Amino acid sequence: MKATILYGPRDVRVEQRPKPTIQHPTDAIIKLAAACVCGSDLWPYRGTDAVADPIAMGHEYCGIVEEVGADVTSITPGQFVVGSFFTSDNTCEICQAGYQSGCMHREGINGSQAEYMRVPLADGTLVATPELPPADKIPSLLAASDVLGTGWFAAVAAEAGPGKTVAVVGDGAVGLLGILAAKQLGADRIIAMSRHADRQALAREFGATDIVEERGDDGVQKIKDLTGGYGAHSVIEAVGTQESMLQAIRATRRGGHVGYVGVAHDVSLDGQELFFSHVHLHGGPAPVRDYLPHLIDLILNGEIDPGKVFDLEVPLDQAAEAYQAMDERRAIKALLRV
Amino acid sequence: MKATILYGPRDVRVEQRPKPTIQHPTDAIIKLAAACVCGSDLWPYRGTDAVADPIAMGHEYCGIVEEVGADVTSITPGQFVVGSFFTSDNTCEICQAGYQSGCMHREGINGSQAEYMRVPLADGTLVATPELPPADKIPSLLAASDVLGTGWFAAVAAEAGPGKTVAVVGDGAVGLLGILAAKQLGADRIIAMSRHADRQALAREFGATDIVEERGDDGVQKIKDLTGGYGAHSVIEAVGTQESMLQAIRATRRGGHVGYVGVAHDVSLDGQELFFSHVHLHGGPAPVRDYLPHLIDLILNGEIDPGKVFDLEVPLDQAAEAYQAMDERRAIKALLRV
Known part of the structure; x- marks a missing residue:
């Protein structure tokens, strides 16, 4: 089968690899409906995360179950499923508390930018749709497996909701879907921080009420100007750099909430600044599994269309080319036709 | 009047100073019922926080209102009042959200280790008792003004409550009263981290169910051993050092809550560790004003006796001597008879 392999900085190749097989009785094999490139794939692509050996890329996925291991009981071949980038048993105390991405038995997913993939802990990781979805829902279901679920977690962690002003740092797919999530959660006002016209347009389509083009201290000041000097109640951080984290913390009012989902890179937070900022800080790998049933419903009912973040589609x-386009910010998010 | 002045490291003197007067129409002058030394006073006492000029010490207080400014409407001379170490207007959006210690018009309190003190923003800062309290309640009411309110905030920030296991890092007055607060909030199990017999005894009296003497990584492992490998649901950090913050974060289960109230000193948090820890992190200066009405009720009704943290009393x-005893850990907390 075809699979996408990263050999080193900016060296992505699609090669023939053996089709995965059941390794454990709790595994499932999935035939992917489509694949895609994640903003976090750019960290190793750019060499920010070192890559020692060639690695099979991709951790976002949906598709048809081809085969299941002997212990899998809730998922059957022929079903269409969506899963998360961390597997979960969905039974441990962490999972039961809604933090499946922190499952005590979690494994990271790799290799979904391919024709087939193996998913461990299939029962606790995969969510099946009621019936096979129409083709035009595939991009949105694929988005649910990571960028939508991650944006949703950011909005939940930032306690977006009625009466709240939400600011969003980062205009990639996760930030944009954080806007969609904040809107769904009932936020009164959503401020997108973006200086790209195409992303601003999608931000508004997803529910942004204001756009702030300034960054850093200027961006923070603009958020304060827009919120009576207090700062936003809720701020979503969807980048993962020192600058974006500080921008998020400083744009939040005292007692407010920062939801951070950008995988932190070289971020170091000063304890005293954090102490006096008075913010709630919560984030990490999104427990997508917890949100999937609800997100799948919203998508299949036509209430949300997160697939709009895919503005490039290639085989x-x-x-x-998909990696390069995202690296150069020519594309927000690239879909790979399998 | 007599006032306590810090001249430099370990140089505390009680001197004659002018009795404070009304400076602004929103001020009140209070005759202190008692004074005390705070764990945070030890930072400048030890020279960790530099002291350029001699400073009037003390930010915990309760006493009788002697005089009020022309604009003060809710507080009258003769009332017994308790206040917080940050003043607050109690009307701005931050105050209304329960974060009075983050009030947009807050001022820090100084000079309460004296016979009289001036309290700005009296209406929004002070809470009067229904009637003059009996003398034996004074230590507890004094504790409410900071250490109890701060321990309470830590427990709230850590989301201590029914069904939760709470671990407490720090066995000073704030940590011990964090235990009392967790108990009041209904926590199932409370693990005190302490290696001092006298503090362990008080911890148990306040509601601790387990004691862990180990520190650092060993302490973290012990908490995990006691919680099925998961870590505590809620961890209170009441010290403010790098070691104590990491101990608190690492002892918390994924998805759990850290409430930190030790004033952070040379603390730097690695973004990636925080990201993958999956904890909720919240803390800062406690909004004591928000809790005071409830805490005063609990004290006057005899439901709690936080004054027990005072194990030394001097004129x-x-x-x-009070500073020295706390510095040398001969005393948990020292009360000064005014």
């Missing part, structure tokens, strides 16, 4: 063979 | 003249 799997051209994965390298 | 105000001997403030230097």
Whole structure:
């Protein structure tokens, strides 16, 4: 089968690899409906995260179950499923508290930018749709497996909701879907921080009421100006750099909430600044599994269309172009036709 | 009047100073019922916080209102009042959200280790008792003004409550009263981290069910051993050092809550560790004003006795001995008779 392999900085190749097989009785094998490139894939692509050996890329996925291991009881071949980038048993205390991405038995997913993939802990990780979805829902269901689920978690962690002003740092797919999530959660006002016209347009479509183009201290000041000097009640951080984290913390009012989902890179937080900021800080890998049933419903009922973040579509063979387009910010998010 | 002045590291003197007067129409002058030394006073006492000029010490207080400014409407001379270490207007959006210590017009309190003090923003800062309290309630009411309110905030920030296991890092007055607060909030199990017999005894009296003497990584492992490998649901951090913050974060289960109230000193948090810890992190200066009405009720009804943290009592003249005893950990908390 075809699979996308990263050999080193900016060296992505689509190669023939053996089709995965059941390794454990709790595994499932899935035939992918489509694949895509994540903003977090750019960290190793750019060399920010070192890559020692060639790695099979991709952790976002949906598709048809091809085969299941002997112990899998709730998922059956032929079903259409969506899963999360961390597997989960969905039974441990962490899972039961809604933090499946922190499952005591979690494994990270790799290799979904391919024709087939193996998903461990299938029962606790995969969510099946009621019936096979129409083709036009595939991009949105694929988005649910990470960027939508991650934006949703950011909005939940930032306690977006009625009466709240939410600011969003980061205009990638996760930030944009954080806007969609904040809107769904009932936020009164949503401020997108973006200086790209195409992303601003999508931000408004997803529910942003204001756009702030300034960054850093200027961006923080603009948020304060828009909120009576207090800062936003809720701030979503969807980048993962020192600058974006500080921008998020400083744009939040005292007692407010920062939901951070950008995978932190070289971020170091000064304890005293954090102490006096008075913010609630919560984030990490999103417990997508917890939100999937609800997100799938919203998508299949036509209430949300997160698939709009895909503004580039190429065949799997051209994965390298998909990476390059996202790296150069020519594309928000690239879908790979399998 | 007599006032306690810090001149430099370990140089505390009680001197004659002018009795404070009304400076603004929103001020009140209070005759202190008693004074005390705070764990945070030890930072400048030890020279960790530099002291450029001599400073009037003390930010915990209760006493009788002697005089009020022309604009003060809710507080009258002759009332017994308790206040917080940050003044608050109690009307701005931050105050209304329950974060009075983050009030947009807050001022820090100084000079309460004295016979009289001036309290700005009296209406929004002070809470009067229904009638003059009996003398034996004074230590508890004094504790409410900071250490109890701060321990309470830590427990609230850590989301201590029914069904929860709470671990407490720090066995000073704030940590011990964090235990009392967790108990009041209904926590199932409370693990005190302490290696001092006298503090362990008080911890148990306040509601601790388990004691862990180990620190650092060993202490973290012990908490995990006691919680099925998961870590505590809620962890109170009441010290403010790098070691104590990491101990608190690492002892918390994924998805759990850290409430930190130790004033952070040279603390730097690695973004990636925080991200993957999956904890909720919240803390800062406690909004004591928000809790005071409830805490005063609990004290006057005899439901709690936080004044037990005072294990040394000396006349105000001997403030230097009070500082030294706390510095040398001979005393948990020292009360100064005014």
